[in-house]
Amino acid sequence: MNRRIALQMLSAAASCALAGHAGQVWAQARKIKPGPTSVLLVIDVQNCFIAGGTLAVPHGEDVAPIINRIAPAFQNVVLTQDWHPAGHASFASSHPGSKPFETIQLAYGEQILWPDHCVQGTADAALDRDLNIPQAELIVRKGFHRDIDSYSAFKEADRSTATGLEGYLHERGIKRVFAAGLATDFCVAWTALDARAAGFETYVIEDACRAIDLHGSLAAAWEHMTQQGVQRIRSTDIAL
Ligand code: VGL
Numbered sequence: 001m002n003r004r005i006a007l008q009m010l011s012a013a014a015s016c017a018l019a020g021h022a023g024q025v026w027a028q029a030r031k032i033k034p035g036p037t038s039v040l041l042v043i044d045v046q047n048c049f050i051a052g053g054t055l056a057v058p059h060g061e062d063v064a065p066i067i068n069r070i071a072p073a074f075q076n077v078v079l080t081q082d083w084h085p086a087g088h089a090s091f092a093s094s095h096p097g098s099k100p101f102e103t104i105q106l107a108y109g110e111q112i113l114w115p116d117h118c119v120q121g122t123a124d125a126a127l128d129r130d131l132n133i134p135q136a137e138l139i140v141r142k143g144f145h146r147d148i149d150s151y152s153a154f155k156e157a158d159r160s161t162a163t164g165l166e167g168y169l170h171e172r173g174i175k176r177v178f179a180a181g182l183a184t185d186f187c188v189a190w191t192a193l194d195a196r197a198a199g200f201e202t203y204v205i206e207d208a209c210r211a212i213d214l215h216g217s218l219a220a221a222w223e224h225m226t227q228q229g230v231q232r233i234r235s236t237d238i239a240l
């Protein structure tokens with residue numbers, strides 16, 4: 001190869017490397033930096049919702065490694081646990097003649113019936129052991145009233161009983177909520193919608209969630225969330 005071609009190749013390689021680096025810098029600059037007024041809400045990443053659990057969400061066990069990877073980018077992390085007493089109103093077994101995934105009418109309205117799950121103090125209700133977020137500052141337990149379910153980490157299914165999370169976040173000066181966990185179309189969606197209603201800038205980290213998807217519930221949840229201004233992002237959109 002002659003000297004001129006060799007030089008041309010060298011300079012092309014150099015500019016390629018430069019463009020690659022600039023591209024990386026640009027991509028990094030466009031990423032979301034959570035900061036002190038943001039919180040990562042890790043919703044119900046519990047044994048009941050992963051493989052081997054009583055209400056296993058398809059591929060639910062895949063979220064812990066993704067959440068572990070982004071959690072260090074957050075100065076505030078709050079975990080939730082679905083935490084039902086035995087005989088809870090959302091259990092099909094509490095309503096003779098009913099079966100899981102049927103719908104019934106309770107005092108506060110329609111309720112989907114579930115298999116017994118996340119019973120207080122059981123191994124099934126414990127956090128997924130693969131979750132590794134030692135800096136998490138608070139665990140909110142919900143669904144502990146026997147006669148009221150709570151998909152949302154903010155407000156129970158009667159739409160009036162508060163969990164206290166809204167007050168906690170306001171007192172801590174939190175403005176932005178990032179939600180991840182299980183399940184996208186139930187506890188994550190209800191939590192994100194209530195976060196919006198409470199005035200927080202709200203993001204759902206799509207690939208850090210997995211869905212139950214009962215009769216089109218996943219598509220409906222995204223439509224509802226998008227309509228209400230919940231922002232749909234991916235874990236790679238967050239600056240690590
Ligand atoms: C959930 C159904 C029943 C959830 C909790 O965490 O999404 N789903 N209880």
Ligand code: ZN
Binds near residue numbers: 118
């Ligand atoms: Zn539940």
